[in-house]
Amino acid sequence: MNAVVVTEAVTLTPDRAELMAVFDMKYRREPELGWGPRTRLRFGYFNPDDHYEALVAKLVKPGSWWADVGCGRDIFPSNAPLARLLADRTAFLFGIDPHPNIRDNPYITEAFEGLVEACDTGYRFDVITLRMVAEHITDPDRSIKKLAELTKPGGVVVVYTPNRWAPVSIVASLVPNRLHHSFKRLVWDAEERDTFPTAFKLNTRRALARHFGAHGMREVYFAYLDDCRTFSGFRMLSVVELSIQRMLRSLGLRYPENCLLGVYRKDD
Numbered sequence: 001m002n003a004v005v006v007t008e009a010v011t012l013t014p015d016r017a018e019l020m021a022v023f024d025m026k027y028r029r030e031p032e033l034g035w036g037p038r039t040r041l042r043f044g045y046f047n048p049d050d051h052y053e054a055l056v057a058k059l060v061k062p063g064s065w066w067a068d069v070g071c072g073r074d075i076f077p078s079n080a081p082l083a084r085l086l087a088d089r090t091a092f093l094f095g096i097d098p099h100p101n102i103r104d105n106p107y108i109t110e111a112f113e114g115l116v117e118a119c120d121t122g123y124r125f126d127v128i129t130l131r132m133v134a135e136h137i138t139d140p141d142r143s144i145k146k147l148a149e150l151t152k153p154g155g156v157v158v159v160y161t162p163n164r165w166a167p168v169s170i171v172a173s174l175v176p177n178r179l180h181h182s183f184k185r186l187v188w189d190a191e192e193r194d195t196f197p198t199a200f201k202l203n204t205r206r207a208l209a210r211h212f213g214a215h216g217m218r219e220v221y222f223a224y225l226d227d228c229r230t231f232s233g234f235r236m237l238s239v240v241e242l243s244i245q246r247m248l249r250s251l252g253l254r255y256p257e258n259c260l261l262g263v264y265r266k267d268d
Contacts, residue, residue, distance in 0.1 A: 012221040012263060014054035019046045022054045026079045035235055040228075043242040048225035048259040052131060052160040053079055055221075055261065056086065059127050059156060063091045067125040067150060069116050070133035071095040073104040083107050094123060116150075117142040124152045134161035134202040135169070140211045148215035151266045157217065159262045164203035166257045168230065172198055205260060212264040221263035226255035 014022075023046065027037040040047065053076055060066055066086075068075055075083035075093075087093050087107040095108035096119055102111050112119045117139065128147055137143045147157050162169045202208055209219050228245050231237035245255045 008220040008265075012055060012058060013223070014051055014058065018054045018058065019050055022046075022050050022057065022079065022082060025081045025085075026050075026053075029081070036232060036238065039235075039238060039242065043246060045226075045228060045242055045245065047229055048160070048227050048261070049076070049078055051223065051225050052158075052261055053082055055263070056127070056129055056158060057082065059158065059263075060086045060089060061126070062089050064089070064126045065092045065094075065123065065152070066090045067094040067096060067123070067128045068108070069096045069128060069130045069147070070136070071097050071102060071105055071108065071131075072099060073101045075105070075107050076131075092123070094121070094125065115143075117146045119146060119150070121150070123150070124155070125150055126152055126155045128155070128157045130157070130159045130161070132161060134159050134208070135198045135200050137202055138199045140202050140207070141214070144211045144217075145215050148212075148217055148266060151217070153266055153268045155266050156220070157212070157264045157266075159202070159208060159260070159264070161203055161260050162200075162227075163224065163258050163260050164200045164207075166227070166259075168257060169198075169200060169203065173200060203260065205262070208260070208262050208264070217264040217266050219262060220265045221261075223261045224254055225259045225261055227257045227259050228255065230257055 023037070023041070027033055033041070074080075075087065084107065090109075093107060093109045095102050095105055095111045096114070096116050097111075098113065098115050100113065102108075102113055105111065112121060128151055151157060202211065205219075205222055212219065226245050226249070228238070228241045231241050248255055
């Protein structure tokens with residue numbers, strides 16, 4: 001890794017103050033914190049969504065042209081205040097999603113209802129984000145070629161996605177797609193309209209760097225984000241999960257359930 005990449009990675013890494021700003025915006029809307037946020041704060045743990053949101057908040061500058069791929073009806077499903085703040089900060093916010101629920105998105109300036117590789121807009125963007133989208137991409141070369149075309153020189157693409165080799169991803173790969181919603185509803189109380197088929201063709205650091213690199217975009221930031229949300233709906237199991245994560249971190253080990261967060265820049 002050369003010095004430029006190191007410098008950029010350090011600059012892009014959200015610090016505790018930036019993570020706390022996202023946390024406060026998300027959770028302190030009520031008079032008292034719920035038991036989940038309160039427990040995570042006690043453990044000093046910020047979940048992958050917090051890290052992703054804090055990173056995007058650093059990248060989206062006043063006047064930015066921003067495209068959110070796979071936005072659906074939300075930009076940040078668990079953080080409406082930040083979505084509104086950043087949407088108001090941009091000059092233009094373009095949504096791309098093949099699902100009709102994009103029509104319900106209150107933040108975007110303009111929508112393209114279709115797959116990203118079919119998006120023939122003449123717009124070019126400073127920031128393009130993919131939140132929990134890469135795992136659904138079935139043709140990585142076509143998709144990333146289009147992302148590179150849509151990115152301005154000096155612009156970036158942010159990818160936030162599950163790790164291909166995390167336990168939940170492995171289970172999802174083994175279970176037929178038609179059964180995924182039953183599992184998500186049991187563990188996370190997810191809605192069926194938010195469950196889509198997975199492919200996991202871009203869900204390793206190597207695969208992301210290879211495909212982006214093939215289209216003139218280089219990795220300038222990458223992080224594995226410990227994901228202690230598997231049992232977040234169950235108080236005691238959540239404490240056990242966070243305790244195990246803390247112990248592994250003290251030993252310098254990564255928590256087995258984790259997400260990937262990468263930033264890929266198109267050179268000038």
